[in-house]
Amino acid sequence: MDLLNTLVQGLMLGGLYALFAAGLSIMFGVMRMVNLAHGDLAVVAAYLVLVLLGGTMFPLWLVVVVTLPLFAVIGYGIHRSLFSRSLKAGPLSTLLVTFGLSIIIQNGLLEGFSADTRTIDMGVLNTGAFHLNNQLSISYLGLLTLVLAVAVIAGVQLFLSRTRTGKMMRAVSDDADTASLVGANSKHLYAIATAIAFGTVALAGIMSGARSSFDPSIGPAQLIFAFEAVVIGGLGSLWGTLAGGAVLGLTQAFAAHLDPSLTILAGHLVFLAVLAFRPQGLIPQRTV
């Protein structure tokens, strides 16, 4: 029963990692870029929700409903103003720009909110759980996060395979020059991919901020977990990312069960083992 509980907790943690990783996977799949500020953006979203909850009378659902589209719009704007310029200058420039952004965000948050740890209060969501028996309980928040992760990944997959914009995005990803001949505006489509990535990472940041405490410096750790989920699952495959998140979550949960100080290291070692023995990932795929 103890084992079953660890399994369930690991899967729910994996859902959170998959939610973090979805945006990273989309951006890599569509434009082969890695946003090194990915984790820091999630932290910004968590602080924004904290401020909105504290400063206004808005209920939680409304705050979340406002924050996600706001992040998508910011993502679109940042892509058109910064990322598109750096993508033109080459992959080195993109890495440097996003790394610089990460440093600016971390220190900006430190200046604005100090290094104190915070948590988002979601009321019953924070504390409530389904108690299946006296050893196995499933927290509302963990379950909701897992459901959201599956929904986001399925939604993005449907968007890419069914809608006109999604198909154009795949075409641009395959060959931007040829796609532009049939009317695809690659800058606009790339910016939409960035917008989706920003929106989903904001959601991940909010869920993570309710699950455990956060401070301005945790962004890089979240980037690394998301990155590991993407690589374990297979580069550019969204369902692979979900699987990768689950593997990472399960590994960490079982390692924590054995020795809490091994939690993070075990996740990294599984990632390195995948790199060494199965570099194409669990579900290798080059198309999004």
Place this chain on the structure above:
Amino acid sequence: MAHTPQPTKDGTTPVSAAAAAAPSFTGALVTRAGRASKASAGLLGLAVLVLAALPYIAFAGTTSSMVTFFVLLIMASMWNLLAGFGGMVSVGQQAFVGVGAYTVLAFANLGMNPFVALPLAALTCAVFAIPTSWLAFRLRGDYFAVGTWVIAEVYRLIIIRFDSLGGPSGMSLPGLTGMDPVLRGALTYWAALTLAALTILGCYLLMRGRTGLALTAVRDDETAARANGVDVTWSKRLVYLVSAAGCGAAGGILIIDSLSVQPNAIFSVQWSAYMIFIVIIGGIGYLEGPLLGAIVFYALQQLLAGYGSWYMIILGAIGVAGAIWLPRGLWGTITNKTGIQLFPVGYRLNQPWTLPPTLR
């Protein structure tokens, strides 16, 4: 080996080594070092001599802050070698800064003089870099960057499990506490200066030779270089090992300078941020870049030291702007306008009418 002439960024035509050795009949001059380079080499040698005498003429505070400058210069030169010449953008070089520092600590714990352990720190890092490169080289481009970061975290998480090395809270360095502080400060300064000079000289010699030519070819077009017979993986691995050794030595200096080590600080990604900033501002892919960048960085650090996290915000913003609008950095812009090279690693075809007016 690729001896195919490729037009360089600044428009001059590099000539292959074979052509450079052949007598020229056209009246054109194939040269490596221009008059300015020879003069600047003399000046640099003089600067090193003056710097070496500094502990005798300046206050200890000055030499102590110069140690930080040399450490940054070493790290940035190593990152420039890796990214600017090897095409490998890493945000995980702090792995070797940390391993270098802990190597010095481990040998000092065994009773060795920490200064004697410095070369061993470099060597240990080169050895550690071999298995690291097997894993990291599975990833390319952006993913290589984050992969190296994860590997640096793994090194930190493993090292803090050793209680004999201080565990998660770190440890102070034994073996130097009995030494006269002035002498210790001067020795640290000389060690840092020597390593910085060796780093720059080593980069120059490496890039002048066969490896440099191979690397430049790999950076410009990996597939074409491979087709021309360049052993791409070997060249990249060599650069990776050299870069690891340099960063390890820098880490060794850091622990000797501060007399203690704290795992989160020595394995901090901040070191990578500093290296990247210095190289981007100075000019990536130019041996002069890190030198100029380190001076600018050092000046900014002195200027903005009182502003706390605003200092990092400004650095980040300058880095972002530099990456987009000044991709060749300050030195790239200068050398493009004037043709001056302090460390000429290529060959140039100097015909009287192609010389800039100042050199005619």
